[in-house]
Structure formats: C-alpha cells, structure tokens
Amino acid sequence: MASLNPYGKVHEADQERLTARRKTKKRIAIIGISSIVLVVVVAAAVVGATQTKNSKEKGQVQSISSEIKSICSVTLYPDSCYNSLIPYVKSGNLKPQDILKMSVQVALNEISKTCQDFEENGGLFKNFNITDKMTLEAIQSCQELLSLAIDHLNNSLSLTDDNKSLSEIFYDLRTWLSSSGTYQQTCIDGFENASSGLSKFVVKNLKNSTEFTSNSLAMVTELESSMESITNLGGIGRRRRLMMRSFHDDEEAEPRWLDRKLVENNKNWKIKADVMVAKDGSGKYKTIKEALKNVPENSDKIFVIYVKKGIYFENVRIEKKMWNVMMIGDGKNATIVSAALNVVDGTPTFQTATFAVFGKGFVARDMGFVNTAGPAKHQAVALMSTADQSVFYRCKIDAFQDTLYAHSNRQFYRECDIYGTVDFIFGNSAVVFQNCNILPKKPMLGQQNTITAQGKIDPNQNTGISIQNCTIWPSANLTGVSTFLGRPWKNYSTTVFMQSMMGGGFIDPKGWLPWVGTTAPDTIFYVEYQNFGPGSLTKNRVNWKGLKLNLNAKQVGKFTVKSFLHGDKWISAAGAGFKSGL
DSSP, rough: TTTTSSSOOOOGGSSSOOOOOOOOOOOOOOOOOOOOOOHHHHHHHHHHHHHHHHHHHHHHHHHHHHHHHHHHTTOOHHHHHHHGGGOOOSSSOOOOOHHHHHHHHHHHHHHHHOOOHOTSSGGGGTTTTTOOOHHHHHHHHHHHHHHHHHHHHHHHHHTTTTTOOHHHHHHHHHHHHHHHHHHHHHHTTTTSSSSSHHHHHHHHHHHHHHHHHHHHHHHHHHHHHHHHHHHHHSSOHHHHHHHHHHHOOOOSOOOOOOOOOHOOOGGGGGOSSSEOOOTTTTBBBBSSHHTTOOOOOOOOEEEEEEEEEEESOOOOEETTTTEEEEOOOTTTEEEEEEEETTTTTTOOGOOOOEEESSSTTOEESEEEEEEOOOOGOBBOOOOEEOOOEEEEOEEEEOOOOEEEEEOEEEEEEEEEEESEEEEEEEESEEEESSSOOEEEOOOOTOOOEEEEEEOOSSTTTEEEEEEEEEEEEEOTTTOOOEEEEESSSSTTTTEEEEEEEESSSSBBTTTTTTSSSSOOOTTTTTEESSSSSSGGGOTTTTOOOOOESSSOOHGGGGSIIIIIIIOOOHHHTTOHHHHHHH
C-alpha cells in the first residue's frame, strides 16, 4: 500500500442524490343527482360536504408535504430525505421532534437491514469469491462498525423519547449522529484497496443509510442554529439555559460513581483499585485481558484496574459494554502495553490498535501504548479510542504511521507524549489535546511527516482536532525530513493549532500538505492561532481558502474544552487537570 495514501478521500460525485419522488393521486367521486327536487337538495348537501372534506384533506396533505420539504431543504440530500419520510407521515401538526424522530428511525431501519446482510462469506457478499485475509477482515470490521452505528442511532432515538426539550439534547444528538456517520464511512474506507467492483458495491449498499443519517444530523444542526438565533435576539433565554444546564449544572451530567472529594484536588488524587495486574506475579492477574473479565457490563460505577510496571505484550480491547473503566499504571514509561499488528501483514487499520477502547467513560492514567511494527509496515495503530467521554492523562502513545486513532465521539488528552510519522494523529472525533508533547520522528526514506489527518465527512458533524498549549518538537533522531501540521483526509477536515509552541528547523514553512494534487478542498477548516516558536511563523503558509490565520478569540474559543467537548464535568471526574477555555 502507498504509505502516503492510506485512506480514501470522500468525493462528492460519489454521493449521488436520490431523484425519484413519489406521486400521489386523488380521485373525486361523482355523485349522481336524481330529478326529484327533494333528492336534489339532499344530494347537493352531500356533495357540498364531500367537497369541503376533500378540500380540507387535500389542504392537509399539501401542508404536510410542504412541511416535510421545508425541513428536508436544509439537508445535503433533500430528495432522499423527503422520499424516505413522507410515507411515514400519518397526520399534520408535526413538531420538529416528531420529524427528527422519524428521520432517525428511517436511518436506523435502513442500517439495521444492511448490517444483517454483512455476514462473512454470505449475505451481501455471496456472489463475490473473497479469499484474501484483508477483505475478509474488512467485512468483519464492518459488522462491528455498523453495530456501533446502530447503537448510536438507538441512543439518539432514545433521547427524543425522553420528553426533554430539543434544546437539552442537541449536543449529545449531534455527537452520536456524527459518530454513526463516521462508523459507516470507516466501513467503506476498509474496502478502498479491494477490487473496484467490491468497493463500489459496499458504497452502493451503504448509500441510503449514510444519507439518512446525514439528513438527521442536518436537522439537528439547523434546529440548534435556529434556536440559538432566537436566543441571541432575546427570545428564549430560559430554554437556552436549560440546554446548558444539561452539561454544566445538572448533577446527572456527572458519572454517578463520582466522589467529589476525589477531584477537589488532583494533586492528592487517591482511589482504590478493584483489581491489580502485575507481570511479575505479585497481583491477581498477569495480563490486562484477564483482569477485564471482571468488569461489570453497562455499569455506572467506576471500575479501577491498577496495572503494575512492566511491558505487557498483548492486544487489549475495552469492549463497548465496559463502561467507566479507569486504568492506572506506574508511569507512561513504566507500564507499557505493546503489540505489532499492521496493514502490511493483512490487518485493516481499524483492527491494528495495540489498545482499543469502545466502552464509554474510559480513563487511562500513567500508561504507555506502543505499536512496534515499524515504519515499513505502514498503518499500525498504538491507541484507538471510539469511546465517548474518554480521557487519557499522562500517557505515552508511540508508533510510526497512524499512531493515535481518535476515531469518534468526545475525547480529551492531557500531558501525553505522542510520537509518530505519517498522519500520526487522525480520526473524526471531537478531541482536545492540552499540554501534550507532539513528537514527530524519522519516517521511511522518501516519506514526509504529517502530524494530523482529520476525517470530517459532513459539514454538520461536530468533530475536529483541537491542539491547545502543546509542544511540537522533533524526537531525537529527526533530521532532514519535512514535517507538516496536517493534511486533509476528508473534504471537511477540521484542525486547530492554538497557543502551542512549535520548534524550528523541522516544520515546513508551508505548514500544510495536500492530500492529493497541489491544493485542498475549499471546505476544509484549518486554524493557527497565537502559536509561538520558530515553527509557528505563517508568512509562507499555503494559500488555501480553508486555512484561517486571523480568527478572533471568540471564533477560536469554540474549539476549547467547554465549548467543543462540553467537558468540564466528565473531565473533572477523571481526575485530569484541564483548561476550560482560552
């Protein structure tokens, strides 16, 4: 595989809009009139009543149709939106919540059907003679990814059933719908290097579900934007406060296991472990995998695993039903999880992670995660997180290409050391890095380093990479290699470097590298703000429409912990220090 083109770029031409619209036909019955005067009078009365009823019904149908069209007009796929929703509309006077709920349900129905067909060596693929390991594992990855997409659509649907105002649930809805779209795109990306016929086949079978998910996301974004506009005019201040309360003032915004005394002073953080892992045999378990068997499913209570110093040679997965797991080591250079899965040897990128996190509320402290495959093996992930509200504090993440896969949902990294070469911080989560050391190292001969490759595929996703108050510095052996701040993996790639120190002599003056060709899509959103150090000079940066070098504090502040992650409560609960804003 070409080392500088490990993923597929989303092309808008591949996302054809549905054009067929359903036509409704109405027939009006003709009532015969007798010659008898009395009957004429009665018949006339019946005709008048029938015409009035039909007129009302016709007007109601037209009103419903106009309402659906109006809402669908804000989506990227208005035709598929309208055609998918109109058959389910049974009555007028629909609230925005009702239409949004219908839209999510339509997406859920479609992706559930597709997921059932993604059976290895059968289902959708029974007409393909698939024997290579990479493609078979890509199908397996899709099964898991589509299952995760379904979970997030179900979560979104349950929010609309909780009798909460839309203003209270906007951020969660956008996060989970964004993630659902990301899971489906990751499934598609897994077939990029398969035969063109198979790749197109997968895209075709996920076309409806990806469009329906995008439509739901667009509705949420538009409703939120409309409400904020009214709020700014002073119309619904109380409802706006309700939205913020859900994340900042309500006790339920904190995990139920949180003991406030534990987080009042991070310097005195103390917590009792539920199990201990020790490679030297001094604990109950010698491997992390064994210890994880004790984690209760879907628990709101923290489960603490202490991992004693040592190198643990294993691939670890925190499964999606393992909620609120906290894993604490003896230090980022003392407790290390190490493995070497990689793409060249036949494992899809999504499955190469040494340490993979799916369960929400995960926290790692004072640990190291390493993939030792080396640069010649191309994509080889050290740490992958798709866990909502996951926190990594004082950790080391070390590999070469694709070191850290911040896949989806909300994530926070504090005081971590991140090493790599090509696209070594990538994914489509909403993620903030604070006070981290970002350390590009020497790649293969002929390669150029790119720190980020952000994968936003939809303008309505609330995702992006935010790097704040970090240090970008070369690792010891980096010489004679150009390093770029990032390159646009997808058409809406969003990355912000702010208030960070950039060393000199290794960051290319152009700053950013195209994914293909000589430029980038106008739809990307790249920001440099108040950075310092010799590598931060912007005089010779690329001349891209999507690169913003003169934003103000209010605009950049949208990518801080408080605004971007709504993270004050859940990050505090993890015991990690953080800065809420600029």
